[in-house]
Amino acid sequence: MVPSAAHAATVPSGWTLITSKSVYPLSSKYISIFSHSNYRYTYPRLDWNGDSYGALVTSRAEPGLTTDKFAVTVSSGTFLFRNVANNRYVCAEISHLTYPGVLRARTSVDAPGPWEKFRLYYSSSQVAWALMSTANNKWVTAHTEYASPLVGLMVADSNTLGTKQKFGFTGWTA
Numbered sequence: 451m452v453p454s455a456a457h458a459a460t461v462p463s464g465w466t467l468i469t470s471k472s473v474y475p476l477s478s479k480y481i482s483i484f485s486h487s488n489y490r491y492t493y494p495r496l497d498w499n500g501d502s503y504g505a506l507v508t509s510r511a512e513p514g515l516t517t518d519k520f521a522v523t524v525s526s527g528t529f530l531f532r533n534v535a536n537n538r539y540v541c542a543e544i545s546h547l548t549y550p551g552v553l554r555a556r557t558s559v560d561a562p563g564p565w566e567k568f569r570l571y572y573s574s575s576q577v578a579w580a581l582m583s584t585a586n587n588k589w590v591t592a593h594t595e596y597a598s599p600l601v602g603l604m605v606a607d608s609n610t611l612g613t614k615q616k617f618g619f620t621g622w623t624a
Contacts, residue, residue: 458587459609465571465580469527474572478621480519480534484508485592486578486616490602492592493517494533494540494555501546504538504556508592508602513620522622528567528584531555541565542583542590542606551586551606578616582606589615 461467468474483492485508494504494517510518519534531540533555541557542565544550557566564585571580581590583606591614593603608615 459582459589459611461571462611464575465573465611468529468570468572469524471522471524475623476522476621477623480521481619481621482513482518483520484513484618484620485594485602485614486618487592487614488594488602491518492602492604492617494536494538495599496536496555501548504533504536504554505549506540506553506555506604507600508594508604509598525562525567527569529570529581530562530566531568539566540568542568542585542588544583544585544606549603549605551583551588553590553604553606573616576616577618579619579622580611580615580617590617591615592617 490508491510491513492506492508493510494506517535520531523530538555539557540553540555543552546552567584569582588606589608589611590606591608596603
């Protein structure tokens with residue numbers, strides 16, 4: 451269920467909605483995502499079990515491992531991210547009991563729904579990207595304030611766009 455506009459995140463001026471890979475073409479087959487709040491790379495925790503399996507965290511200092519890589523697909527102006535290591539799509543789990551909106555690389559879908567789709571925004575003045583979940587219309591946050599091993603846990607839970615909601619992509623030309 452998508453929340454009403456009164457509860458949706460706002461888009462600040464200077465941020466452009468990207469609806470196609472042709473606006474800013476990919477410079478490689480896969481991208482890596484890093485957080486502007488801790489300058490660490492994102493990867494799914496494939497070693498975690500149960501409802502934590504595949505949780506995305508931004509805590510790796512160097513990119514380059516298969517788990518750091520994501521294939522990007524566009525679907526009706528929204529973006530899907532598939533992790534290369536486990537071949538699963540990233541989803542925002544809105545109904546997660548502990549961390550509502552947590553991003554996990556765990557779904558294998560033929561027809562992606564709102565949980566797997568993200569709106570992508572870019573600010574050329576800040577040289578930053580931001581992701582908004584279509585499932586709850588919230589900005590994705592890298593929770594760098596969490597203690598290890600949850601440091602950098604990515605959760606679609608913010609109505610405002612600040613440093614913790616800004617990301618960089620390697621393999622994407624802007």
